[in-house]
Structure formats: structure tokens, C-alpha cells
Amino acid sequence: GQQVMQIPQYQHVQEGEDFTTYCNSSTTLSNIQWYKQRPGGHPVFLIQLVKSGEVKKQKRLTFQFGEAKKNSSLHITATQTTDVGTYFCACKAAGNKLTFGGGTRVLVKP
């Protein structure tokens, strides 16, 4: 079956620095979604990428879909304490089923 790997599993970031988390699928995707889960909360949808090579920005967050539609990245610039949480990619190959990555847990050092 489809496998989704997310790296790194943990990311300790100094406030104000940038970081990137990566998501890799074993199969070609129809689209990919990203979710954020705050500590003690539930996953909340951030964005969906559909087209090969697509890049979308949300303020300090930049999402990119790979040319082969098998990988994606999330880049956060000038990290703030509000960025704390776990970021999940969720991959859709076909149908309505999503396969989630293991998540990148982000900790911010003030």
C-alpha cells in the first residue's frame, strides 16, 4: 500500500529562524494536503496542492508540490512561538482516502 514519510520527526527551531519539513510518497499523488495540530488540539486543514510544481504561500508559510507529484515541502520563515505544533502532510492517490505522514513536531526556542 501507499507509504508516506515525513522528515524530520522533530524540529527544534530558534525563534526567528527558518525551517523546512519534507513529505515523500511511495506513489504518485492526485493531490496533497497539509494540516497543523496545536498541542492538545486536533488537526486543522492548512492547504491543498494539486498541480505539479505548484507553490502556494500563506503569510510566512510556503508550500510546494514536487514536479513528479510524489513529494512536498513546507517552509516556514521567521518562526514564531505561534508556529508550535505538529505539521502533517496528507496524501491522496485516488478516491476520498487520505494517507497521513507521521508528522513533524515543531518546538520553538524563544
Add this chain to the structure above:
Amino acid sequence: DVKVTQSSRYLVKRTGEKVFLECVQDMDHENMFWYRQDPGLGLRLIYFSYDVKMKEKGDIPEGYSVSREKKERFSLILESASTNQTSMYLCASSNRGLSPNEQYFGPGTRLTVT
């Protein structure tokens, strides 16, 4: 505002008990999902449903069953709870039609089986 509710935030059950986890959504969504979340493993799909009385196995259905008698309600059943089913259980719903079909999650039920 989309709302997905789950019957309990915390639940403690004994090994061998039958456990019911209830999920209700008020968005008239066709799709509903049950996941379990464990540290480092992300969210793993247990079962999902595209419509009333329809269900499909996800990636880890063993030891679980589901029921969807009404569109807004999706129940997860642990026929005989075991300690390895101690986990956070998340319910989600999404519409079938317009993209992006994002999933809306409930607050989760933390189940402990002793």
C-alpha cells in the same frame, strides 16, 4: 461553522469490554472517517464511510467495526477492547463534491484500556 463532535474526551475501559465511540457532524458531509493517533505514527485510518450504511476498511481495521445508520453519525466499535487499543481516536468528515475536500476533525477521544 463546521462542527464535528465526539461523545467523550477521555474514556477508561477494561480489557474485554465492548466500547462505543460516537461521532456527529453538522455539515451534511457524505464522508466520515475514524483514525487513531499514536506518537510518531501520525494518523492511521481505521474505517471510513462514503454514505449511510456504507463502510470501507482503512489501513488498520482489525479489532474494530463501524456503524453509520444516519448521515450525520458515525460510530466506532471495539468489540473486545485490548490494551494495544489504548490511543487517541479522531473522527473526521468531508464533503464529496467540491475541492479541496478537506477533512474536519473532532476534538478526539483519548481511550485507555486497562
